[in-house]
Amino acid sequence: MANNPGAKKAIRKIARRTEVNTARRSRVRTFLRKFEDAVAKGDVAVAKAAFIEAQSELMRAVSKGVVHPNTGSRKVSRLAARLKKLDKAAA
Numbered sequence: 458m459a460n461n462p463g464a465k466k467a468i469r470k471i472a473r474r475t476e477v478n479t480a481r482r483s484r485v486r487t488f489l490r491k492f493e494d495a496v497a498k499g500d501v502a503v504a505k506a507a508f509i510e511a512q513s514e515l516m517r518a519v520s521k522g523v524v525h526p527n528t529g530s531r532k533v534s535r536l537a538a539r540l541k542k543l544d545k546a547a548a
Contacts, residue, residue, distance in 0.1 A: 481523045488514040489532075496539055501547045508540050 459465045488511040495504035512533050519529035 478521075478523050481518050481521060485511075485514050485518050485524070489536075492536060496543055499543065499547065501544055504540055504543055508536055511536060 459468050488507070492504065492507040492511045495507045515524065515529045515533055518524040519526050524532075
C-alpha cells in the first residue's frame with residue numbers, strides 16, 4: 458500500500474488515466490465494429506466511410522499512447538486490405 462503522499466497521488470493519477478484509456482480503447486472498438494458490420498453487409502460506400510472513421514480513431518489512439526504505433530498501423534493495413542477486397546468483389 459502507498460505510504461507517502463507522492464505514491465498516493467500516483468495511484469490517483471493512474472486510476473484517472475486508466476479510466477480515460479479504457480474509454481478510448483472502447484471507442485476504437487466501436488468504430489472497428491461499425492466497419493466490420495459494413496463489410497459483412499457488403500455495402501462498399503458505407504464501408505469506405507466507416508474505414509475512414511476507424512482509421513482516424515485508431516491513429517488518435519496511437520497518438521495518445523493507448524495503442525502501440527505498430528499495432529495501429531497493422532490494424533489499419535488489414536482494414537484497408539479488407540476494404541480493397543470488398544471493392545474488387547463489388548466491381
